[in-house]
Amino acid sequence: xxxxxxxxxxxxxxxxxxxxxxxxxxxxxxxxxxxxxxxxxxxxxxxxxxxxxxxxxxxxxxxxxxxxxxxxxxxxxxxxxxxxxxxxxxxxxxxxxxxxxxxxxxxxxxxxxxxxxxxxxxxxxxxxxxxxxxxxxxxxxxxxxxxxxxxxxxxxxxxxxxxxxxxxxxxxxxxx
Numbered sequence: 538x539x540x541x542x543x544x545x546x547x548x549x550x551x552x553x554x555x556x557x558x559x560x561x562x563x564x565x566x567x568x569x570x571x572x573x574x575x576x577x578x579x580x581x582x583x584x585x586x587x588x589x590x591x592x593x594x595x596x597x598x599x600x601x602x603x604x605x606x607x608x609x610x611x612x613x614x615x616x617x618x619x620x621x622x623x624x625x626x627x628x629x630x631x632x633x634x635x636x637x638x639x640x641x642x643x644x645x646x647x648x649x650x651x652x653x654x655x656x657x658x659x660x661x662x663x664x665x666x667x668x669x670x671x672x673x674x675x676x677x678x679x680x681x682x683x684x685x686x687x688x689x690x691x692x693x694x695x696x697x698x699x700x701x702x703x704x705x706x707x708x709x710x711x712x713x
Contacts, residue, residue: 574602580597616649644675
């Protein structure tokens, strides 16, 4: 069996929740072909989702990116890992790099950056990036979702403003 067939089998194993088999097959692939980007990506995904081993997952995602810079999947998984770990500066840098990769979905990049800013409560930047995601989207459903995301950010922004108004109000002390 060749490496590509073994890789496809490992992907089928992942889809069937047979992670042990997928893991073994990816290990075999990487032993035979250490620069096999899809196998590194799959190993990263297994380490992240099945073991919560973010360090080893990161190593494999970065190796996949290094070995095949146009292969899109590790960029997505690595961005999720950075977000899960709340490594916002690293995520921002990674997404800035992603914009330059021809094979990556720009709509996804801007929506991921928008979500990051929303979590950081920087609603103006979140809205700006959701608008960019709309400009790169060819899906009416995604556009509808991003419009809803913008509305949510506007609501949150208004709540923050109201909260600040309430905390800044001088207290009136009644004299006796």
